[in-house]
Amino acid sequence: xxxxxxxxxxxxxxxxxxxxxxxxxxxxxxxxxxxxxxxxxxxxxxxxxxxxxxxxxxxxxxxxxxxxxxxxxxxxxxxxxxxxxxxxxxxxxxxxxxxxxxxxxxxxxxxxxxxxxxxxxxxxxxxxxxxxxxxxxxxxxxxxxxxxxxxxxxxxxxxxxxxxxxxxxxxxxxxxxxxxxxxxxxxxxxxxxxxxxxxxxxxxxxxxxxxxxxxxxxxxxxxxxxxxxxxxxxxxxxxxxxxxxxxxxxxxxxxxxxxx
Amino acid sequence: xxxxxxxxxxxxxxxxxxxxxxxxxxxxxxxxxxxxxxxxxxxxxxxxxxxxxxxxxxxxxxxxxxxxxxxxxxxxxxxxxxxxxxxxxxxxxxxxxxxxxxxxxxxxxxxxxxxxxxxxxxxxxxxxxxxxxxxxxxxxxxxxxxxxxxxxxxxxxxxxxxxxxxxxxxxxxxxxxxxxxxxxxxxxxxxxxxxxxxxxxxxxxxxxxxxxxxxxxxxxxxxxxxxxxxxxxxxxxxxxxxxxxxxxxxxxxxxxxxxxxxxxxxxxxxxxxxxxxxxxxxxxxxxxxxxxxxxxxxxxxxxxxxxxxxxxxxxxxxxxxxxxxxxxxxxxxxxxxxxxxxxxxxxxxxxxxxxxx
Numbered sequence: 001x002x003x004x005x006x007x008x009x010x011x012x013x014x015x016x017x018x019x020x021x022x023x024x025x026x027x028x029x030x031x032x033x034x035x036x037x038x039x040x041x042x043x044x045x046x047x048x049x050x051x052x053x054x055x056x057x058x059x060x061x062x063x064x065x066x067x068x069x070x071x072x073x074x075x076x077x078x079x080x081x082x083x084x085x086x087x088x089x090x091x092x093x094x095x096x097x098x099x100x101x102x103x104x105x106x107x108x109x110x111x112x113x114x115x116x117x118x119x120x121x122x123x124x125x126x127x128x129x130x131x132x133x134x135x136x137x138x139x140x141x142x143x144x145x146x147x148x149x150x151x152x153x154x155x156x157x158x159x160x161x162x163x164x165x166x167x168x169x170x171x172x173x174x175x176x177x178x179x180x181x182x183x184x185x186x187x188x189x190x191x192x193x194x195x196x197x198x199x200x201x202x203x204x205x206x207x208x209x210x211x212x213x214x215x216x217x218x219x220x221x222x223x224x225x226x227x228x229x230x231x232x233x234x235x236x237x238x239x240x241x242x243x244x245x246x247x248x249x250x251x252x253x254x255x256x257x258x259x260x
Numbered sequence: 261x262x263x264x265x266x267x268x269x270x271x272x273x274x275x276x277x278x279x280x281x282x283x284x285x286x287x288x289x290x291x292x293x294x295x296x297x298x299x300x301x302x303x304x305x306x307x308x309x310x311x312x313x314x315x316x317x318x319x320x321x322x323x324x325x326x327x328x329x330x331x332x333x334x335x336x337x338x339x340x341x342x343x344x345x346x347x348x349x350x351x352x353x354x355x356x357x358x359x360x361x362x363x364x365x366x367x368x369x370x371x372x373x374x375x376x377x378x379x380x381x382x383x384x385x386x387x388x389x390x391x392x393x394x395x396x397x398x399x400x401x402x403x404x405x406x407x408x409x410x411x412x413x414x415x416x417x418x419x420x421x422x423x424x425x426x427x428x429x430x431x432x433x434x435x436x437x438x439x440x441x442x443x444x445x446x447x448x449x450x451x452x453x454x455x456x457x458x459x460x461x462x463x464x465x466x467x468x469x470x471x472x473x474x475x476x477x478x479x480x481x482x483x484x485x486x487x488x489x490x491x492x493x494x495x496x497x498x499x500x501x502x503x504x505x506x507x508x509x510x511x512x513x514x515x516x517x518x519x520x521x522x523x524x525x526x527x528x529x530x531x532x533x534x535x536x537x538x539x540x541x542x543x544x545x546x547x548x549x550x551x552x553x554x555x556x557x558x559x560x561x562x563x564x565x566x567x568x569x570x571x572x573x574x575x576x577x578x579x580x581x582x583x584x585x586x587x588x589x590x591x592x593x594x595x596x597x598x599x600x601x602x603x604x605x606x607x608x609x610x611x612x613x614x615x616x617x
Contacts, residue, residue: 053530068577139499140307140382146484146492159577171577173493233580236486 031110032260035209036077036121038095038103039256040070043217049100055161055169059220063228065162065172067216070097072156072176073143074197075125079111080118087111092125094141115203119210123249124155124194130178149180149237150188156245158219162228172232174219176249179242191239193246197253208260218252219245290435292319297379300458302466302501310379310453316396316446318453321432326451328429329444331617334419335402336363336409343402343448346372349615352542353455358553362407369519371553374546376457376609377539381506388535388551390508391525395452399445413441420444457541457609458501465603466498472603479600482593489565489589489597493578494537503541503604508534509576512569512586513550521551523574533574544605558601562594 040047042057047067055066075092093105124130130152138144138153145152156176161169181189199210220226224244235241295318297310312318329335330343346360347353353375359367370388378386378395385391386398402408403416420426420439427437434443464470472480482489484497494511496503508522510533517523523532535551549555555564567585569575580587589597609615 053528134306134499136306136308140380142493142496142500142505144492144497144499146486146497148481148484161577168571168583169573171575171579171582173577233577234487234490 029112029114031112032204033207034077034107034111034204035207036074036093036105036107037209037211038074038105038214039211040097040214040216043215047097047216049098052098052160055163057217059162059217059228060222060225061220061227063162063164065228066160067158068098068161069157069159070216071095071141072158072214073124073138073153074105074121075129076122077105077107078120079116080120082115082117092129092135094138094143096141111204111208113204113206115201117201119199119202120196121199122194122196123253124176124178125153126194127178127192130194145177145236148185149182150178150190152178155194158216162232164232165229170228170232172228173235174245175236176245177236177242179239179246180237181239182237189239191243193242195246195249199255202258204260206260208258210258211256213254213256214252215254216252219248222248222251224248292321292433292435294318295320295323297453298456300456300463300501302458302463303380303456306499306501307380308382311382311384312379312453313394313396316449318450319433321429322434322447322450323454325426325429325433326447326449327615328425329448330451334423335411335416337411337415338363341409343399344617346402346408347375349612349617350545350610352376352457352545352610353615354546356547358548360408362405363410364407366407368407370551371548373538374542375452376455376541377502378455379453380502383506385506385536389521389525390536395449396442396445399448399452400441403441416444417441455609455615457606459608460541460604460606462498462600462603463501463606473599475596475599476603477600478593479596479598482589482597483600488587488593490578490580490587491540491565491597494576495540502539504537504539506536508536509578510534510572510574511565512571512575512579512582513554513564515570515572517572519552530574533572540601541604542606542609543601544607545610558598559594562589562597566594 052067055064057065057067059065071094073092073094077089077091079087089107089109091107093102095102095105097103131150135153143153145154154175154177156174158174160172162172164170176193179191179193199212202208224247226244226248231238231241235245297312297318299310333339333342333345335342341363346355348355351374355372358371359369360372361367373388384394386395392398392401400413403411403413417439420430426439430439430443431437433447436443461470465472483491494505494507494509496505508531514533517533520532522534523529543549543558547556549558549561555561565586566589569579569582569586571582575582
């Protein structure tokens with residue numbers, strides 16, 4: 001019997017390798033996982049890749065249209081504390097709705113529990129991240145912007161077809177990049193078109209998921225009612241179009257809810 | 261009795277909780293010689309790692325066996341055609357004929373695909389219509405295709421097993437003299453993964469070892485200009501040495517389709533007329549062009565995109581001014597674009613002695 005007790009003791013010693021930290025005082029922040037889920041809608045109607053390739057949307061200007069490709073980049077998720085301290089997650093995620101990939105982004109850095117005044121992410125790349133960096137995964141996805149336009153990377157590729165004024169299905173390529181004026185090339189003039197999406201305050205008590213929606217229709221609506229008959233392709237070198245995309249992007253994202 | 265049972269249970273428990281990775285005994289199993297892919301600097305620096313199946317590591321013996329199989333007509337029913345018959349090294353492993361002729365004298369309906377840099381096909385969808393996943397599975401089909409080698413794998417395996425050479429070669433490659441189609445195609449896939457092309461003039465330009473002519477430089481600009489060639493959205497850019505997205509597109513060849521391409525495989529009519537973007541590497545050696553080899557020259561290809569586009573319901577949105585046939589490049593831009601495209605060809609690849617029979 002003594003042998004049995006001794007063996008059980010050994011086993012318990014060996015297998016009691018738990019990482020549980022139940023003795024942490026309540027007032028000491030714990031690090032938790034954060035997850036960002038991206039879903040998409042067209043003025044409230046859910047949109048997924050299953051809705052692609054068919055003319056079934058109508059934009060604010062009245063054009064019937066389809067979506068064939070949608071992918072976009074978000075970066076630099078940031079948590080703002082009330083004392084002015086920020087936690088910036090130095091990373092990015094290329095959301096590919098067409099292939100239902102990377103719709104969920106889980107940064108590899110945990111965040112301390114506590115109260116935060118705001119959580120935000122960047123649509124696209126800020127200039128520091130956009131230039132002088134080489135991202136093999138983004139290069140592999142052909143996400144680059146031509147060097148003659150300053151290089152860097154796309155922020156978004158939204159493509160599909162629309163019915164034009166003479167009732168013909170026509171392709172559009174609504175690509176977002178940093179606005180560049182090439183009229184005096186090789187001297188290029190830029191205007192920043194990445195923007196910050198604020199998700200608002202949050203009290204993080206546990207592993208947390210932010211469920212974020214993109215209303216795709218907003219890209220064509222506000223403040224610039226988008227006329228696809230005029231602006232349907234060759235938008236990358238179109239400085240004014242890029243600024244309009246930036247302006248319309250301000251109301252595209254919203255926080256649907258938080259779960260933790 | 262109860263004590264004995266508990267004692268044994270505890271011993272079993274101890275064994276299970278002793279988390280050692282050491283082998284249970286000290287037997288020595290045969291291992292072929294590892295031969296990691298020689299990844300070119302531009303690939304290493306700019307794109308993500310190649311796809312290498314964990315159950316088919318590259319080995320010296322596996323690659324040698326795969327090469328021998330690739331060039332051996334033993335795979336075809338009448339012993340007349342090898343993989344290399346339609347994938348010739350001097351043509352960057354494609355066929356100079358529009359449609360390859362199988363052993364029964366029957367022509368296919370697609371142009372043979374060139375073979376290089378296939379380990380970087382991240383989605384691992386092969387053939388023009390992407391009907392097969394993984395390089396290992398791709399190698400299975402041509403053997404049994406009735407208009408290609410028109411054989412059965414049972415016959416192939418039997419022939420290989422009875423040959424004087426192959427059982428030993430399989431033993432060396434896989435530690436097993438019992439030949440299977442799975443091992444044969446694993447070996448072929450290993451060889452095919454070594455077919456790396458990364459020494460074109462443009463590669464050397466990027467490495468600072470060559471200079472582009474003004475015409476070639478303008479051709480690159482046409483390629484990268486969304487208002488002119490806009491080739492880069494599907495065929496890549498200097499930051500990606502593959503020169504393809506390996507994705508399926510309808511590039512405006514036909515108004516209606518006799519060959520549905522991806523649509524035939526997916527069953528989705530919105531995929532009709534879509535075929536995989538081929539790499540633009542080695543165009544100097546891979547004529548004719550397009551999935552059906554309809555264009556004999558690069559000039560014809562460029563003219564197609566410039567003024568020959570044909571509308572259809574699944575045409576890619578990136579095809580511009582389709583109602584006018586295309587963007588109508590100037591003769592100079594066409595000529596320069598062709599000059600740039602030819603800088604992507606790699607004579608050292610087609611002359612590499614490692615890739616010859």
